[in-house]
Amino acid sequence: MRTSRDFARVFRAGKRSRSDGITVFVAESSEEGPSRLGMSIRRAAGNAVARNRTKRRLRAAWQQLEVLDGLDVVVRADRAAVEATYQEMEKHVVGALTSAGALR
Numbered sequence: 341m342r343t344s345r346d347f348a349r350v351f352r353a354g355k356r357s358r359s360d361g362i363t364v365f366v367a368e369s370s371e372e373g374p375s376r377l378g379m380s381i382r383r384a385a386g387n388a389v390a391r392n393r394t395k396r397r398l399r400a401a402w403q404q405l406e407v408l409d410g411l412d413v414v415v416r417a418d419r420a421a422v423e424a425t426y427q428e429m430e431k432h433v434v435g436a437l438t439s440a441g442a443l444r
Contacts, residue, residue, distance in 0.1 A: 341378035341412055346370075350378065350414045357440035361420030362429070364436040367412050375411040375442070377402050385422045394422045394429075401430040405437065406444040413442060 341347060354367035369376060379398055381391040394417050407413065415436075421429055437443050 341414070342378045346376075346412060347378055347380070347416045350412045354358060354412070355440050356415070357436045359432040359435040361396040361418050361422075361424060362432040362436050363416040363418075364433070364440050364442070365414040365416070366437070366442045369410050371411045372410065374409055375407045375413055378412070378414040380414060380415075380416040382418060382424070385417060390422050396428050397429055398433065400426070401433050403435065404430070407437065407442055408444060411442055413437070414434070 350365045350367045354365035357364045357366070377399070379395050381394050385394070398415055398417065400439065414432060421432065424432070434443070
């Protein structure tokens, strides 16, 4: 997802689930095909290096998951997620997506 319109739609209409530093918003996609990922890492979570490292880790975790098709997913990370190890972050992402009903 790239446009602010897509992000706003998912934040407004999506189902929300949280797991220790990770908040996931899941909504039906307006397009057919595989699910799309959007990330929102707040500046308060850390400096640019820490935020970009968190984005890379979230993308790596996303590629390992079997997410249902036709969904738009926005992952919002705060300072707790930025400071977590990859394994902890992956566990929290899986937990949040599972409770939102987005995993197969």
